[in-house]
Amino acid sequence: MALIVHKYGGTSMGSTERIKNVARRVAKWHDAGYQIVVVPSAMSGETNRLLGLAKEITTEPDPRELDMLASTGEQVSVALLALALQSLGKQAVSYAGWQVPIVTDNAYNKARIQSIDDARVKKDLDAGRVVIITGFQGRDADGHITTLGRGGSDTSAVAVAAALKASECLIYTDVDGVYTTDPRVVSDARRLRTVTFEEMLEMASLGSKVLQIRSVEFAGNYRMPTRVLSSLTDPLMPLEEEANSGTLISFEEDTNMEQATITGIAFNRDEAKITVMGVPDKPGIAYQILGPVAEANIEVDMIIQNQSVEGKTDFTFTVPRGEYDKALKLIDGDVKAHLKAAHVMGDAKVSKVSVVGVGMRSHVGIASQMFRTLSEEGINIQMISTSEIKISVLIDEKYMELAVRALHKAFGLEKA
Amino acid sequence: MALIVHKYGGTSMGSTERIKNVARRVAKWHDAGYQIVVVPSAMSGETNRLLGLAKEITTEPDPRELDMLASTGEQVSVALLALALQSLGKQAVSYAGWQVPIVTDNAYNKARIQSIDDARVKKDLDAGRVVIITGFQGRDADGHITTLGRGGSDTSAVAVAAALKASECLIYTDVDGVYTTDPRVVSDARRLRTVTFEEMLEMASLGSKVLQIRSVEFAGNYRMPTRVLSSLTDPLMPLEEEANSGTLISFEEDTNMEQATITGIAFNRDEAKITVMGVPDKPGIAYQILGPVAEANIEVDMIIQNQSVEGKTDFTFTVPRGEYDKALKLIDGDVKAHLKAAHVMGDAKVSKVSVVGVGMRSHVGIASQMFRTLSEEGINIQMISTSEIKISVLIDEKYMELAVRALHKAFGLEKA
Numbered sequence: 051m052a053l054i055v056h057k058y059g060g061t062s063m064g065s066t067e068r069i070k071n072v073a074r075r076v077a078k079w080h081d082a083g084y085q086i087v088v089v090p091s092a093m094s095g096e097t098n099r100l101l102g103l104a105k106e107i108t109t110e111p112d113p114r115e116l117d118m119l120a121s122t123g124e125q126v127s128v129a130l131l132a133l134a135l136q137s138l139g140k141q142a143v144s145y146a147g148w149q150v151p152i153v154t155d156n157a158y159n160k161a162r163i164q165s166i167d168d169a170r171v172k173k174d175l176d177a178g179r180v181v182i183i184t185g186f187q188g189r190d191a192d193g194h195i196t197t198l199g200r201g202g203s204d205t206s207a208v209a210v211a212a213a214l215k216a217s218e219c220l221i222y223t224d225v226d227g228v229y230t231t232d233p234r235v236v237s238d239a240r241r242l243r244t245v246t247f248e249e250m251l252e253m254a255s256l257g258s259k260v261l262q263i264r265s266v267e268f269a270g271n272y273r274m275p276t277r278v279l280s281s282l283t284d285p286l287m288p289l290e291e292e293a294n295s296g297t298l299i300s301f302e303e304d305t306n307m308e309q310a311t312i313t314g315i316a317f318n319r320d321e322a323k324i325t326v327m328g329v330p331d332k333p334g335i336a337y338q339i340l341g342p343v344a345e346a347n348i349e350v351d352m353i354i355q356n357q358s359v360e361g362k363t364d365f366t367f368t369v370p371r372g373e374y375d376k377a378l379k380l381i382d383g384d385v386k387a388h389l390k391a392a393h394v395m396g397d398a399k400v401s402k403v404s405v406v407g408v409g410m411r412s413h414v415g416i417a418s419q420m421f422r423t424l425s426e427e428g429i430n431i432q433m434i435s436t437s438e439i440k441i442s443v444l445i446d447e448k449y450m451e452l453a454v455r456a457l458h459k460a461f462g463l464e465k466a
Numbered sequence: 467m468a469l470i471v472h473k474y475g476g477t478s479m480g481s482t483e484r485i486k487n488v489a490r491r492v493a494k495w496h497d498a499g500y501q502i503v504v505v506p507s508a509m510s511g512e513t514n515r516l517l518g519l520a521k522e523i524t525t526e527p528d529p530r531e532l533d534m535l536a537s538t539g540e541q542v543s544v545a546l547l548a549l550a551l552q553s554l555g556k557q558a559v560s561y562a563g564w565q566v567p568i569v570t571d572n573a574y575n576k577a578r579i580q581s582i583d584d585a586r587v588k589k590d591l592d593a594g595r596v597v598i599i600t601g602f603q604g605r606d607a608d609g610h611i612t613t614l615g616r617g618g619s620d621t622s623a624v625a626v627a628a629a630l631k632a633s634e635c636l637i638y639t640d641v642d643g644v645y646t647t648d649p650r651v652v653s654d655a656r657r658l659r660t661v662t663f664e665e666m667l668e669m670a671s672l673g674s675k676v677l678q679i680r681s682v683e684f685a686g687n688y689r690m691p692t693r694v695l696s697s698l699t700d701p702l703m704p705l706e707e708e709a710n711s712g713t714l715i716s717f718e719e720d721t722n723m724e725q726a727t728i729t730g731i732a733f734n735r736d737e738a739k740i741t742v743m744g745v746p747d748k749p750g751i752a753y754q755i756l757g758p759v760a761e762a763n764i765e766v767d768m769i770i771q772n773q774s775v776e777g778k779t780d781f782t783f784t785v786p787r788g789e790y791d792k793a794l795k796l797i798d799g800d801v802k803a804h805l806k807a808a809h810v811m812g813d814a815k816v817s818k819v820s821v822v823g824v825g826m827r828s829h830v831g832i833a834s835q836m837f838r839t840l841s842e843e844g845i846n847i848q849m850i851s852t853s854e855i856k857i858s859v860l861i862d863e864k865y866m867e868l869a870v871r872a873l874h875k876a877f878g879l880e881k882a
Contacts (some may be wrong), residue, residue, distance in 0.1 A: 066519055066522035066523050069523065070523065100542065103482055103542070103546055104545075104546065104549055106482035107482050107485065107486065107546055107549045107550050107553060108549050108550070108552065108553035110553075111549050111552075112548065112549060112552050114559070115545045115546075115548045115549050115552070115560060116545070116549075118541060118544065118545035118548070118560050118562070119541075119542055119545035119546065119549075121541075122538035122541045122542050125534060125535075125537075125538045125541075126516065126519070126535055126538050128534065129520075129531045129532070129534035129535035130519055130520065130523055130531075130535065132528065132531045132534070133520055133523045133524050133527050133528060133531050133532075133535075134523050134524070136524065136527075136528050136531070137523060137524035137526075143530070144531060144534050146534070146611075148564070149609055149610075149611075193565055194565075195562075195565075
C-alpha cells in the first residue's frame with residue numbers, strides 16, 4: 051500500500067471549518083487505499099500571536115524559550131486535525147515532533163533535522179491509522195524542543211516522507227503550482243507540470259516563494275518526489291485528477307538533453323549592489339572585502355571582479371536590499387580605509403532577473419538570445435552571473451517587469 | 467538553601483503584564499536565597515479557547531487528542547514566564563511535564579501522577595536557575611501527553627514540591643487564604659492562619675473551592691506544608707510578610723487536643739436527595755440501590771438507612787444537584803421495580819452545612835450546640851452525617867445562609 055505524505059500550510063489550517071476540509075481531503079486519500087501521514091502548519095496568525103506575546107515581555111528573547119512557545123502552534127493544529135478525521139470515522143493519532151521523535155541539532159529557532167525514527171509511525175500506519183505530525187519542530191539529543199525556523203513545516207514534511215520512504219510528498223499550498231514566471235507579472239505565465247530538482251532550487255532561491263529552499267534541498271538529497279498543489283480546490287474532487295495537478299519536482303533523468311528548453315523566468319526585486327573602486331589587484335582582496343560582510347551575517351549573492359587596469363580593479367557584489375545600509379556602512383568605513391580603496395558606491399534600486407532551465411546547459415544560444423532581448427527593450431545589464439542551469443542579470447529595478455515579460459515571450463514560455 | 471515551589475493560577479498569568487509581576491515576585495524570592503520552582507497554569511481563558519476549538523470540530527472528542535490540545539496552554543505560560551525572568555536578569559528554564567518527566571497513568575483528561583524524576587530539575591537548581599514546569603500535565607509510560615484534569619495545576623505543584631522535598635509549596639491564588647466560612651455569606655468570616663490537613667480536606671470537599679481536593683490529598687500523603695496566599699498583593703512587598711500571609715495547611719501534631727476548637731463552617735448549596743420508601747430490610751439492599759448509581763458514575767455523598775419497621779425500611783442518599791434527574795430516573799425505574807419498593811421521592815432543593823474542626827473529635831458538646839442553634843432559628847434538619855472532624859446536616863436550601871451565619875456566630879468564629 052503506497053504511502054503518501056500531505057503537508058498543509060497555515061492558511062489551509064486557518065479555522066476549524068478549513069481544518070474539516072483538510073480532513074475530508076485526507077479521508078478521501080485514505081479511502082482510496084493510501085497510507086497517509088499529514089504534516090500541518092500552525093493555524094495562520096498563531097505563530098505571530100505567540101511571538102507577539104514574547105515581544106511584549108522582552109525585546110531579546112532566549113531562543114530556547116521561543117521554541118517552547120512557538121512549537122505549541124503546530125501541536126494545536128495536529129490535535130484539531132486528528133479530531134476532525136475521527137469525526138469522519140477515521141482512526142487518527144497526532145504526535146509532536148519529540149514523540150516521533152524527530153531529532154535535530156540544538157540550534158534553537160533554526161535547527162536542522164538529524165534523524166527521524168519511523169518505528170512508531172509505521173506501526174500506526176500498519177494498524178490503519180492516519181498519522182499527523184507537527185511540522186516545524188523536533189527535539190535535540192537532550193530532550194529540548196527545537197524549531198526549524200519559519201517555513202520549516204515544508205522541510206519537516208519532506209524529511210518525514212524521506213524517512214518513511216513515501217512514494218510522494220504533496221505540499222498543499224495557496225498557489226496551484228510552479229509557473230514559468232510570476233503570473234502577477236506575466237498574465238500568460240504557464241503552470242509547469244514538472245520541474246527538475248535543480249531547476250526548482252534555482253527558482254526557489256531566485257525568489258519564487260512557492261517552497262522553502264531547505265525543503266527543496268531535502269527533496270533533492272533524498273530524491274523524494276515532491277508535488278506542489280492547491281489546497282483551495284474542492285476537497286472531494288476526483289482523486290485521480292488531484293494526484294496529477296500542481297507541479298511535480300522530479301528526479302527522473304532528463305531524456306531530452308539535446309533540446310534547449312527553458313523552464314522559467316525567475317526574479318528577485320529586492321537586491322542592492324555595492325562597488326568598491328580602485329582597490330589594489332592582489333591576492334586576498336575578495337576575502338578582505340567580503341570577510342567582514344559574512345561576519346555580520348549578511349548574505350552575499352552575485353560577486354564580480356573586473357579585469358584590473360594598472361594594478362587596480364573594481365569589485366562589486368549584491369546583498370538583500372534590507373541589509374544594504376548595514377553592508378554599505380561596513381564597506382565604506384573600515385574596509386575602505388584598510389584597502390586604501392579610491393571610492394565606494396552603491397545602488398539599492400536594482401533587481402535580478404534569471405532565465406532558468408536544465409536544457410540550457412550546453413547551449414550558448416540561450417545567453418545571446420537573452421542579451422539580445424534585453425538590448426531590444428533598451429535595458430542596460432549591470433552585472434551577469436551564470437551557472438549550469440541559469441543566467442542571471444542585474445538591472446535597474448524599474449525595468450524588471452518589462453524584462454520578465456520580454457524574456458517570457460522571447461523564449462516562448464506561454465506555449466506548452 | 468531552602469527550596470520553595472510557587473504555583474500561580476490562570477488569573478495571575480492572565481496577561482504579559484501580569485506574567486511580569488509574577489516574575490518580579492519569583493525574582494524577589496530567588497534574590498533572598500531560595501531555590502525556586504514555579505508551576506504556572508495556562509493564561510486565563512486559554513484552556514477554554516482551546517477546548518472551544520475542539521467543540522467546533524466534534525461533540526465527542528477523543529480524550530487523547532484533547533490532552534495534546536489543552537496541554538499547549540501551560541507550555542505557552544512557562545515559556546513566557548521564563549522570558550520574563552530572564553529579562554529581570556535571572557537564569558530561568560522551562561520544561562513541559564514530559565521533559566521532567568512527570569510520569570502519569572494513561573487516563574487521559576484525568577491522569578494520576580505516578581512518579582516525578584527530580585534529576586534534571588535538581589541540576590538546574592544547583593546551577594542557580596529558576597525552574598518553571600507546566601502544571602496540569604505529564605506523559606504516560608508510552609510517551610503520550612496526559613492531563614490531570616481541571617485544576618490539576620495545584621496537584622502538579624504539590625506533587626513537584628513533594629518529589630523535590632521542598633520546604634513549602636505556595637499556592638498563589640485570587641483569594642488570600644482559607645476562611646472560617648465564605649465571606650460572601652458571613653461578612654465577619656475570619657482568615658485562618660493555619661488549618662490541619664484533615665480540616666482542609668473537609669473544607670475542600672464540602673465546597674470551599676480554594677484548592678482542588680486532589681492537591682490537598684497529595685499534600686497529606688507527602689506531608690507537604692502548603693500555603694494558600696494571594697497573588698494580588700504588591701509583588702515587591704517584604705518577603706518576610708508574604709511568607710507568613712495566607713493560610714498554611716500544616717502537618718504539625720495538634721498540641722491542644724483537649725480544647726474543642728471549630729475551624730469553620732463549610733457548605734454545599736447544590737445537593738439533592740432521593741428516598742426509597744418501604745424496601746424490604748434484608749442484606750444487600752444498599753448495594754442494590756447504590757450499585758446502579760455508581761455504575762452511572764454519579765457520586766453519592768450522604769447515605770442514611772432508617773431503623774426498619776415490620777421488615778420494611780426507608781433508604782435516603784444525596785447526589786450533586788446536576789445529577790439529580792439522571793439518578794431519580796434510575797431509581798424510580800428499574801431499581802424500584804426490582805426491589806418492589808413502595809415509593810420513591812426526591813428533593814432537589816436541599817443544601818448541606820457542616821461544622822468542621824479537628825478539636826471536635828472527642829466533644830459531643832459540639833453536636834448539641836449545632837442542633838440547638840439550628841433549632842433556635844426554626845431550621846428543620848433532614849439528614850445528619852458525622853465524621854471524626856465534622857458534623858454535616860442537610861436542610862432546605864432556603865435556610866442555608868441563615869444556618870451558616872447562625873453557626874458561625876454560635877461557635878464564635880469571628881474571634882481569633
